[in-house]
Amino acid sequence: MKTSTLAVYHCFALLWYMFLSYSILLIRAEDRPSEVFLYGAQWKYLTVLNLVFQAIFYGVSFLADVLRLIKKLRTVKYVISCRDLLFSVGAFPVATFVFISFWTLYTYNRELVYPKSLDGIIPMWLNHAVHTAIVVLALLEMIVTPHHYPPKKKGLTLLGFVSIAYISWVLWIYWATKQWVYPLFGLFSPVFLAAFFTGSIVFILCIYTFGEFLNHVIWGHYHDEIATLQVKKGF
DSSP states (O other): OOHHHHHHHHHHHHHHHHHHHHHHHTSOGGGSOTTSOSTTGGGGOHHHHHHHHHHHHHHHHHHHHHHHHTTOHHHHHHHHHHHHHHIIIIIHHHHHHHHHHHHHHHHHHGGGTSOGGGGGTSOHHHHHHHHTHHHHHHHHHHHHSOOOOOOHHHHHHHHHHHHHHHHHHHHHHHHHHSOOSSGGGGGSOHHHHHHHHHHHHHHHHHHHHHHHHHHHHHHHHHHHHHHHHHHHHTO
């Protein structure tokens, strides 16, 4: 895909995620259902944090496209490195995790993750935009843009750190309010909850590995060609 076309796509994706983030933040505290508590506001939900992260990622991607168009080659290399890191350890695995975990729990018992009372506040299109379309855009990004994944140990370590940081945030909120961000957690014993968190980290690390594999299947030939050119030029 041409750089100019990618720039348009990334710009629209950035505006889309900014719009979704704004739409979620517009929900007034007084309109919330009784089971949705105030502490942490919307920032306690992984879905909302993912929207902000996706907006940051597409903003960096758009910047990289613009720099390529205006031939700022020295700067663009650094920005592309940041873009690829954000995609590999955040944008793709987090979006995929949110999609799979949300709809799995929703299908099993929606009250554990998305109470029916939210239907009167969050329209169906917005629910699908923040829980379904995210994985479609992540896969589309994988297809249209080649990404260079970091060394596996580094990528898994960074994603593991991000996962532990969010779990720590969830535990802090429970310590401060004696309420779980997701009602599901209240059904677990401490041992089972620890096992659930551990399993969630393992699962998202598996998503990272799948993303790395998928990226190689789609763009492996591209990276091989780049490496060959660098060898020929003496890099």
